[in-house]
Amino acid sequence: MLSALRFSIYFCFQHRHLLELLKRTTMQGESNSALIIGPRGSGKTALLNHVLKDLREMEQARENLLEVHLNGLLQTTDKVALKEITRQLQLENVVGDKVFGSFAENLAFLLEALRKGNRTSSCPVLFVLDEFDLFVHHKNQTLLYNLFDISQSAQTPVTVIGLTCRQDILELLEKRVKSRFSHRQIYLMNSFDFKQYIKIFKEQLSLPSEFPDETFAQKWNNNVQHLSEDKTVQDVLQNLFHHTKDLRSLHLLLMLAVSAVTVHHPLLTAADLQEASKQHRTDSKANIVHGLSVLEICLIIAMKHLNEVYDGEPFNFQMVYNGEST
Numbered sequence: 001m002l003s004a005l006r007f008s009i010y011f012c013f014q015h016r017h018l019l020e021l022l023k024r025t026t027m028q029g030e031s032n033s034a035l036i037i038g039p040r041g042s043g044k045t046a047l048l049n050h051v052l053k054d055l056r057e058m059e060q061a062r063e064n065l066l067e068v069h070l071n072g073l074l075q076t077t078d079k080v081a082l083k084e085i086t087r088q089l090q091l092e093n094v095v096g097d098k099v100f101g102s103f104a105e106n107l108a109f110l111l112e113a114l115r116k117g118n119r120t121s122s123c124p125v126l127f128v129l130d131e132f133d134l135f136v137h138h139k140n141q142t143l144l145y146n147l148f149d150i151s152q153s154a155q156t157p158v159t160v161i162g163l164t165c166r167q168d169i170l171e172l173l174e175k176r177v178k179s180r181f182s183h184r185q186i187y188l189m190n191s192f193d194f195k196q197y198i199k200i201f202k203e204q205l206s207l208p209s210e211f212p213d214e215t216f217a218q219k220w221n222n223n224v225q226h227l228s229e230d231k232t233v234q235d236v237l238q239n240l241f242h243h244t245k246d247l248r249s250l251h252l253l254l255m256l257a258v259s260a261v262t263v264h265h266p267l268l269t270a271a272d273l274q275e276a277s278k279q280h281r282t283d284s285k286a287n288i289v290h291g292l293s294v295l296e297i298c299l300i301i302a303m304k305h306l307n308e309v310y311d312g313e314p315f316n317f318q319m320v321y322n323g324e325s326t
Contacts, residue, residue, distance in 0.1 A: 025159040026061040031151040033160040038188030041246025044163045066125045072134025078143040124157040132162030136172045148180035190245035223267045232270040236277045
C-alpha cells in the first residue's frame with residue numbers, strides 16, 4: 001500500500017512538472033525541451049496525454065497551441081518528418097511549389113516560417129517526438145539539431161518533448177545537438193511489486209457492477225478471485241512479471257485467455273491462462289518459417305544476403321537463385 005502511495009505521489013510530481021513546463025510555453029512564450037525516459041509500459045505516453053488533456057482544458061492554452069506529433073517508427077528520415085511537420089502545421093500553401101536545392105534549405109525555409117513574428121504574436125508550437133532514439137539515427141541528426149536550435153531562439157516559442165526507452169539517450173546525441181538541449185529529463189519506472197501486479201490482474205478481468213447480468217458478473221468475479229489465488233496462475237503471472245512489467249503484455253495475455261471463453265465454456269480456467277502464456281511466448285517470426293522446405297529456406301537466406309549487399313535496392317528472382325546456387 002505504501003509503495004503504491006509513493007508511486008502515485010511520484011507520478012503526480014512528474015505530471016505537475018511537465019504541465020508547468022508546457023504552461024510556460026503556451027502562456028508566457030517560453031521555449032523548452034525535455035525528454036521523458038522510461039521502460040516500455042511505464043506510462044510515458046499516458047503521462048503526456050494526461051498533461052495535454054489538462055492543458056487543453058485551459059482556455060488560453062487551447063486557443064494558443066499548435067501540436068506536431070512525430071514517431072520515429074513512421075518518420076524514418078528527416079525528409080519524411082519535414083513533410084509531416086508541414087502537413088500538421090498546415091504550411092503546405094507556404095511551401096507551395098517552391099523548389100529547394102537541398103533538404104537543409106527546405107527545412108530552413110519551414111523553420112523561418114515558424115519564426116515569423118515575436119513571442120507575443122507567434123503561436124507556440126509543441127513538438128512531440130515518440131521513439132525519440134530512432135530520430136537520433138537520422139543522418140547528421142539535422143532535424144533534432146534544428147528543433148533544439150529553434151527552441152533556444154528568441155522568435156517562435158517552441159517546446160520539444162521526446163519519449164524514449166533508452167537510458168543512454170544523451171550519449172547518442174551529437175555534441176552540437178546536446179549543447180542545444182536543455183537537459184531536462186523526466187524518468188518513469190514500473191515500481192509496482194508482484195502483489196500489486198496480481199491486483200491489476202484482478203481489476204482487468206473483473207466485470208463492473210453495472211454489468212447487465214448481475215448473477216453472471218458475480219460468478220465471473222468470484223472465479224477471477226479464485227484464479228488469482230491459484231498456484232498455477234500465479235506461476236504464469238510471475239514468469240511474465242519477471243520477463244516484463246509492461247502492462248500491455250499482461251493485457252495481451254488476458255486477451256488470448258479470454259478469447260477461449262464460449263457459451264459452453266463460460267468461465268476462465270488456469271489451463272486457459274497456461275495456453276495463453278504459451279501463445280504469448282511464441283516467436284511470431286519463427287512461426288512464419290515453420291513448414292518451409294530446405295530450398296525455400298535457402299532462398300530466404302539468399303534474399304536476406306542480397307538485401308544487405310544491395311542496401312535495399314530491388315533485385316529479381318534470377319539474382320536470388322544465382323546467389324542461392326553459389
